Amino acid sequence: MKESTERKVEGQEIYRGKLLTLHRDIVEMPTGTRAVREVVHHPGAVAVVPFLNEDTLVLVRQFRYAVGEELVEIPAGTLKQGESPEECVQRELREEIGYEAKTIAKITSLFPAPGYTDEVIHLFIARDLFPSQTEGEEDEVVEPVFLTMGEAIEWLQTGRIKDGKTIAGLLLALDFIKKEKGG
Amino acid sequence: MKESTERKVEGQEIYRGKLLTLHRDIVEMPTGTRAVREVVHHPGAVAVVPFLNEDTLVLVRQFRYAVGEELVEIPAGTLKQGESPEECVQRELREEIGYEAKTIAKITSLFPAPGYTDEVIHLFIARDLFPSQTEGEEDEVVEPVFLTMGEAIEWLQTGRIKDGKTIAGLLLALDFIKKEKGG
Numbered sequence: 433m434k435e436s437t438e439r440k441v442e443g444q445e446i447y448r449g450k451l452l453t454l455h456r457d458i459v460e461m462p463t464g465t466r467a468v469r470e471v472v473h474h475p476g477a478v479a480v481v482p483f484l485n486e487d488t489l490v491l492v493r494q495f496r497y498a499v500g501e502e503l504v505e506i507p508a509g510t511l512k513q514g515e516s517p518e519e520c521v522q523r524e525l526r527e528e529i530g531y532e533a534k535t536i537a538k539i540t541s542l543f544p545a546p547g548y549t550d551e552v553i554h555l556f557i558a559r560d561l562f563p564s565q566t567e568g569e570e571d572e573v574v575e576p577v578f579l580t581m582g583e584a585i586e587w588l589q590t591g592r593i594k595d596g597k598t599i600a601g602l603l604l605a606l607d608f609i610k611k612e613k614g615g
Numbered sequence: 616m617k618e619s620t621e622r623k624v625e626g627q628e629i630y631r632g633k634l635l636t637l638h639r640d641i642v643e644m645p646t647g648t649r650a651v652r653e654v655v656h657h658p659g660a661v662a663v664v665p666f667l668n669e670d671t672l673v674l675v676r677q678f679r680y681a682v683g684e685e686l687v688e689i690p691a692g693t694l695k696q697g698e699s700p701e702e703c704v705q706r707e708l709r710e711e712i713g714y715e716a717k718t719i720a721k722i723t724s725l726f727p728a729p730g731y732t733d734e735v736i737h738l739f740i741a742r743d744l745f746p747s748q749t750e751g752e753e754d755e756v757v758e759p760v761f762l763t764m765g766e767a768i769e770w771l772q773t774g775r776i777k778d779g780k781t782i783a784g785l786l787l788a789l790d791f792i793k794k795e796k797g798g
Contacts, residue, residue, distance in 0.1 A: 436678035467754035495619040496729040546679040571650035603786035
């Protein structure tokens with residue numbers, strides 16, 4: 433394997449915001465060449481595939497300002513300081529769909545855009561849901577969408593579901609359940 | 616369906632860089648509440664699942680400075696000005712694995728992180744590869760990784776593949792091929 437690590441030569445913080453921090457670094461590659469790396473630092477997030485029963489999923493529809501349209505996604509949200517991924521999953525289920533889960537299991541962790549951000553998304557499956565007090569979030573308008581697994585798969589095959597973590601999450605959850613059943 | 620569109624009240628360009636542009640906007644939600652939206656503008660990208668033959672995939676291993684580790688990913692890259700997604704796919708295949716493809720087909724387009732970036736990734740499958748002149752990129756060190764589809768699936772189930780577009784891309788490509796075969 434070739435040596436590939438990039439060494440930071442100098443760095444600059446461009447912006448420290450509410451959610452994101454932006455750095456601009458100069459790195460030296462193993463070849464000796466220098467390159468600019470623009471990095472968006474993010475606190476990390478969770479995303480969760482919630483099964484209301486064996487075949488019904490609860491997704492959420494929300495306007496995404498960055499892309500200028502409404503998207504259908506699995507419930508997800510940014511980790512708060514000191515919060516564990518498991519606590520964050522339960523909080524997002526309460527806030528976004530008004531449920532909590534008796535059973536959650538971690539599927540994997542993934543990097544949504546490793547070319548320019550360190551964001552990691554911890555992906556979970558949630559089952560045995562029970563209704564909880566809804567705690568809406570002040571700066572989000574979110575509407576639940578109930579779909580069978582078959583419908584969800586069709587929505588992602590036909591491009592009605594366009595969110596990367598949702599595509600990865602639904603297909604990995606399907607695979608996870610198949611393996612659990614010994615398939 | 617609830618009205619959910621967010622209206623921009625004011626905006627500020629924080630940074631215009633080599634790859635990314637960062638904006639900080641104040642938006643008004645349908646509820647009347649105002650919120651801050653930090654948006655990373657990105658030119659868009661392609662990603663491609665390349666089949667060397669019916670069962671062998673060519674992925675790439677590269678150091679990702681933003682996450683501080685080497686990742687195994689499907690070939691991908693940012694669109695150049697005026698370049699079509701199809702041209703970009705062929706260029707990335709040449710640059711990253713030293714092949715071109717006689718046949719490419721679009722699978723879908725996805726948003727890797729719609730919470731804070733407008734980046735869209737156009738996802739393709741490439742078949743009938745033939746060796747081409749390798750055109751390395753100055754600021755990238757990339758090494759090809761040959762895997763069977765079965766190995767690739769195992770790598771993403773066990774967390775050895777952690778890149779979101781690669782997880783979504785491999786599972787969608789598998790599904791695409793199954794459908795093509797009438798499965």
